Amino acid sequence: MGELTVGVLGYGYWGSKHVRVLNGIPDVDVVVIENHIDRLAAAGAAFPGLMCMADLDKALEFVDAIVIATAASSHAAIARRCLEAGVHVMVEKPLTTCALEARGLITLAAERGLVLMVGHTFEYNAAVHVLRDLVDSGELGTIRYIDTARLNLGLYQADVNVMWDLAPHDISIVNYLLGSTPTHVSAWARSHVPTQVEDVAYLQLEYAEPDTRAYVHVSWLDPKKVRRVTVVGSEKMAVYNDVDPNEPIRIYDMGVDESQSLNPDRPVSYRVGDILSPRVSGPEPLLVEDEHFVDCVRRGLVPRSDGRSGLAVVAAIEAAERSAAAAGARVSIDTAPALVEHAA
Ligand SMILES: NC(=O)c1ccc[n+]([C@@H]2O[C@H](COP(=O)([O-])OP(=O)(O)OC[C@H]3O[C@@H](n4cnc5c(N)ncnc54)[C@H](O)[C@@H]3O)[C@@H](O)[C@H]2O)c1
Numbered sequence: 001m002g003e004l005t006v007g008v009l010g011y012g013y014w015g016s017k018h019v020r021v022l023n024g025i026p027d028v029d030v031v032v033i034e035n036h037i038d039r040l041a042a043a044g045a046a047f048p049g050l051m052c053m054a055d056l057d058k059a060l061e062f063v064d065a066i067v068i069a070t071a072a073s074s075h076a077a078i079a080r081r082c083l084e085a086g087v088h089v090m091v092e093k094p095l096t097t098c099a100l101e102a103r104g105l106i107t108l109a110a111e112r113g114l115v116l117m118v119g120h121t122f123e124y125n126a127a128v129h130v131l132r133d134l135v136d137s138g139e140l141g142t143i144r145y146i147d148t149a150r151l152n153l154g155l156y157q158a159d160v161n162v163m164w165d166l167a168p169h170d171i172s173i174v175n176y177l178l179g180s181t182p183t184h185v186s187a188w189a190r191s192h193v194p195t196q197v198e199d200v201a202y203l204q205l206e207y208a209e210p211d212t213r214a215y216v217h218v219s220w221l222d223p224k225k226v227r228r229v230t231v232v233g234s235e236k237m238a239v240y241n242d243v244d245p246n247e248p249i250r251i252y253d254m255g256v257d258e259s260q261s262l263n264p265d266r267p268v269s270y271r272v273g274d275i276l277s278p279r280v281s282g283p284e285p286l287l288v289e290d291e292h293f294v295d296c297v298r299r300g301l302v303p304r305s306d307g308r309s310g311l312a313v314v315a316a317i318e319a320a321e322r323s324a325a326a327a328g329a330r331v332s333i334d335t336a337p338a339l340v341e342h343a344a
Contacts, residue, residue: 201217
């Protein structure tokens with residue numbers, strides 16, 4: 001396999017992790033691109049062998065592919081610049097902050113025969129794969145609903161609200177688990193710190209196939225760190241707790257059934273059985289994700305989390321913002337792809 005030169009744009013909190021991970025992949029040369037001089041120096045100190053550059057346009061002459069790890073609102077314009085320069089692109093989540101721009105990127109990548117991938121990290125996470133196997137195998141039964149909570153005293157962003165920052169994780173997880181995308185959303189969001197953007201939000205996402213719902217709660221203003229996905233099935237329930245490194249997945253053999261009794265005081269009957277915690281092991285999700293990106297570039301494959309997967313998340317959040325502005329009105333989500341199909 002020949003050498004591949006991959007740029008990482010943005011050596012901040014997340015971009016520095018991409019640099020570490022990509023630097024460990026055989027036959028990949030990493031170029032760090034960062035316009036903040038102290039951060040560029042930090043990259044040079046941490047990775048003495050790597051080429052470090054401050055100017056994106058200059059760097060685009062050297063790289064075959066690029067990972068864009070800058071602020072969310074900058075993704076669309078930067079990704080367009082990179083694709084126009086003939087460079088394969090992975091954009092951190094969210095793909096863009098506007099569905100129209102996401103469609104434009106999908107079309108552009110397809111026209112140029114370039115890979116466009118979005119960094120939906122949890123789709124590369126071993127615990128999420130265990131959850132998906134539980135859903136796919138039918139062990140949980142019919143999915144009644146999915147509930148997610150991603151709460152913390154979080155980093156307020158200057159350019160986007162909490163929905164754009166945190167909900168991409170949960171929506172991409174639920175889409176992946178169900179193998180589907182939501183058709184409608186109702187959302188409530190509010191700022192609780194004067195002059196700041198919305199810091200707490202609740203989204204109700206409706207899926208048609210399978211016919212189910214997901215309830216997503218995201219917050220930057222909560223005293224406790226919670227990273228939880230609960231899948232409630234007709235047979236069993238499963239909880240993915242991302243802050244429990246020992247038992248991230250628990251399967252509860254419990255549920256309720258319509259009561260066979262004619263007694264109106266007993267509308268349902270309960271089943272309570274064992275709680276099981278399957279072993280979850282696998283490489284670091286970011287390594288799986290970055291290896292997948294490199295593989296797609298090398299072999300001309302369509303990524304698992306491609307532009308359309310990014311668009312589905314962006315369209316859902318865009319619709320959620322419209323819903324929240326209309327006091328939780330039910331808004332339809334248009335996930336129709338761009339006119340030209342992805343052909344990378
Ligand atoms: N997948 C995940 O789990 C995950 C986790 C955290 C953050 N993220 C995403 O990663 C992205 C970056 O987040 P972060 O927290 O690392 O931000 P950050 O502010 O820590 O880092 C961004 C860096 O990009 C640099 N930058 C911006 N524009 C540039 C340009 N034109 N040229 C060169 N450098 C430029 C900034 O100087 C900064 O150092 C966001 O989209 C965020 O949503 C993803």
